[in-house]
C-alpha cells in the first residue's frame with residue numbers, strides 16, 4: 001500500500017501533467033476492495049499500458065458551441081436534480097421514485113416513455129427522422145452503505161430489504177450522477193433536434209449493482225413486448241475516482257466477467273462442548289475459504305486474471321451452539337470463460353471434498369447456487385476511434401485516456417444488447433472527484449472521498465454538467481446522416 005501511495009504522491013505533486021496516471025493507480029487499489037461494482041482502470045503504471053490521446057482532434061462540428069452552451073445553461077437545474085436523487089437513494093429494483101423522476105422529465109421533453117421495463121426500468125424514445133439509432137443507458141440504483149460525507153444533501157435514508165433487514169442507503173457509486181447525466185442529455189438532445197437525425201433511446205436501468213438489471217430489462221421484452229427499436233449503437237458511462245475533467249475512453253476489454261455464487265455447507269447441529277456428536281459447517285466453511293485461493297494459485301495460469309472473493313460468511317448465533325448450516329457468498333472475476341469454468345468446478349470440488357472429509361453423506365453435500373453474473377464488457381474499437389477525436393475538442397489531450405488494460409470490476413451495460421450481436425458498444429469512464437479535494441486527499445495518502453462504494457464517496461458538482469457534455473458529444477456524434 002505504501003508503494004502505491006508514494007507513486008500517487010510523486011505523480012500528483014511532482015508531475016502534475018500525469019494526473020491521469022493517478023486515477024489508474026487508484027483504480028488498481030480500489031479494485032481490490034469492491035465486489036460487484038464499476039472499477040476504474042487498473043494497471044501497473046507503465047507508459048505503454050495507459051496512453052493519453054495523441055491523435056488530431058476532429059474539426060469542431062457546427063453544433064459544438066450550441067450544445068455546450070445549452071448544457072451550461074441547464075447546469076444549475078441538473079445539479080439540483082442530482083442533489084435530490086442523491087438525497088433519495090433507492091436500492092436495486094426499488095428505484096420507483098428515481099424512475100418516476102426520469103419518466104416525468106422525458107415525457108415533458110416529448111419522448112415516448114415506457115415504464116416498468118425489468119421492474120423499475122424506464123425507456124424514453126425520441127424519433128427524429130431517418131438515421132442511426134443510438135441507445136444511451138444510465139443506472140439508477142444505490143448501495144446499502146451509510147453515508148458519512150456530512151454534505152448538506154447527504155442521504156439519511158434507510159430501507160427494509162426483502163429479507164426483513166433494515167439497511168442504510170447511499171448513492172456511493174455515482175449512479176445518481178449517471179441518472180442526472182441522462183436527464184441532461186435528454187434535454188440537450190431535445191433542444192438540438194435540428195442538429196441530428198435518427199432515433200435516440202434513453203434507458204434508465206435498475207439494479208446495476210449485482211449486475212441483474214440489464215438482463216431483467218431484456219428478459220422483460222425490451223425489444224419485443226415493449227417494442228423498443230434495436231439500436232445500431234449502445235453507449236454508457238460510469239463515474240471514476242479521478243479529478244473532474246478526466247475521461248477514459250479505450251477500445252477492448254473494459255471490465256471482467258463476474259459471478260455471484262452462494263455456497264451452503266450443511267452440517268449436524270449440536271452442543272459446542274461436544275463437537276464429536278455434531279458435524280460443524282463453520283469448520284468446513286473455514287477450510288473451504290482458504291482452499292478456494294488454492295484454485296486461483298495452483299489451478300489457473302498465472303498470466304490469466306482470476307479472483308475468488310468470499311465477501312460474506314453467515315453461520316450460527318451463539319458461542320456454544322454448532323449450527324446446522326453455513327452460508328458463504330462468493331464473487332468471481334475472470335476474462336476468459338475457461339478460467340470461469342475452472343473456478344466454478346474447483347469451488348464445487350473443494351466444497352464436496354471437505355464435506356465428505358467431515359463425514360457428510362452424499363445427499364447432504366454443499367449446494368452451489370449461481371445467483372447472477374455478467375460477461376466481460378468489451379468496447380468496439382470502431383466506436384472508440386470515432387468518438388475520441390470528438391472528445392478531444394472537449395477534454396485536454398493529456399486528460400483523455402485512450403488505452404488501458406481491462407479491470408476486474410464488472411458491469412452489465414453491454415447485456416442490454418441481448419442477443420443482438422451487431423450492436424456496436426462504447427463505455428466511457430468520467431472523473432468525478434473535486435480536484436482540490438482530490439489533491440488534498442492525495443497529499444494525506446487517502447483514497448477517499450473519491451473511491452466508489454466508500455461511505456465518504458462524493459461527486460464534484462462540476463462533474464454534473466461536464467459528464468452531461470461527454471454523454472452528449474458521444475451521442476450526437478453518432479446521430480448524423
Ligand SMILES: [Zn+2]
Pocket residue numbers: 036037038172173209452453
Ligand atoms: Zn458500484
Ligand SMILES: [Zn+2]
Pocket residue numbers: 037038173174175208238
Ligand atoms: Zn456503479
